Amino acid sequence: MQEGKIMKALSGYYYVKSGSGTYRCRGRGLFRKQNITPLVGDDVVFETVGNEEGYIKEIKERKNELVRPPVANIDQVLLVFSATHPVFKPVLLDRFLTVVESKGILPVILFTKIDLLTEEEKEKIDGYMKDYREIGYTVIAASPKKNIGIGEILPLLEGKTSVVAGQSGVGKSTLLNCLRPDLRLETNEISRHLGRGKHTTRHVELLEVGGGLLADTPGFSSLDLQDIEEEELSACFPEMRRLMDSCKFRGCLHVKEPRCAVKEALENGEIKDYRYEHYLEFLEEIKERKMRLGR
Template sequence: MPEGTIIKALSGFYYVKNGHKQIQCRARGLFRKQGISPLVGDHVVYEAENGNDGYILSVKARKNALKRPPIANVDLAVLVFSVAEPACDCVLLDRFLIAMETQNIKSLICFTKWDLLSESEQVSFRSRFAVYEQIGYHLIFTSCKQGEGLEKLKSSIQEKISVVTGQSGVGKSTLLNHLDTSLNIETQAISHALGRGKHTTRHVELLPVSLHGFVADTPGFSALTLPELTDSQLADCFPEFDQYREGCRFRGCMHLAEPDCMVKQAVAQGKISQSRYEHYRLFFHELSERERNKY
């Protein structure tokens, strides 16, 4: 049976790419009974009734899968936030990083509209977000108007399936159009009254870009729900905790009210970002409240 990759899902149809061919498929009713929902990025086995139409017979094992955006087998997450108009929402950024950490997806943080900052403001902004580089995340600063950072971004997505997502109104679609002019993705200006952008992307689709890569342009978000996590799994999503938590007095320390916590000590000493730690506390209480509301 032929195999391919789902590159688009729309109105109950799945568009499967096999080499230079694209086949419009439906999923067998068996999938619904088994609770399986094919996702963009899935590697599938299908049968074609004719050259252009067919049915998906099975979905191969995934290495990862996201719920928002719904996509599977991602190599890289490009998390797009702007330096201004709208201002970077750091809580939302950390939510996205957690979502990717839970799926073992490598994250790249891409800042847009770099030209809106003066030189001194750029220095201040870099200093503010240097903590993410210290943790191990790759940062790229881009300006579509000036062409800055675009070659670095192109190099980063070579021969990968990358998901491009992030805050609303930051220019994700504009960024993709500059990476590959053939994409011609719809764009809209942000609403200055609301301070955020309108969603121009309404479905997930893998778009071919140069150098044998695919990118998925996805809706922007002004809010993002945390994935289902246990307390210890949340701590695992903060890589900067790793080198300290083995020294905590209590095994299974949650790094909140416990005495002799090496993570809290590292925060007090400036070795761990205070803002990142505050986001950890915020997310911990959010997950605890969600768990209490189940009962």
């Protein structure tokens, strides 16, 4: 028996790296019966069959996992958002942030294609970057094609397992090619007619980049909030989380309750209107889900 980490999942095989090499493994039938799916990033025990083949016998306990993209044991998520083409949507970034925060994973926000902005667009994006930095997030403005921001990203990767996530067409593969030029990952330009990019990444794989492991993932356009309860949602917004204990009522949802510290901060301009509006939108979505499920 050997121990290793799943570095790639492709066509029903799991590529496990150990001290003695990389092995193409199958999962045991037991996992299917228990409704357990091995994920990229899993630490596993496996048995070799031949020189480079094997079977995964055990999946070690995960510290966290994401469903979309399917990755486990993550230290941080690099949320890549295009400053233009496709147009930046704060509600989508806040949805990503909410899901990542709910998993207890550190988010890092990367704005790409900043070299393509008009002066008016740049002023708007600069405003958003300022807002998110004030909340406490690490925000990096980057342009892989111009080699802007790469020097800020590389030190963040050292010794960590990171995930690159974001919509298709925002420049994730271009970013990875800049961080590690030998990868030569396929890239596609954004479709100006459709407003989105093609999915150039078709599987999840951990790559050795900057002294750490970095997962390239297929692009996706939305994330559901099915694992988050109403009472937990405000804890996924750091500026609200800091005020929760100051609300009069325990379990305050920060909507109509009296002496709500979050509402007071909103009125004072300490919480941005659009962040609070997104919070209400997500809260309503969670409530509607509970009603559908009869909970």
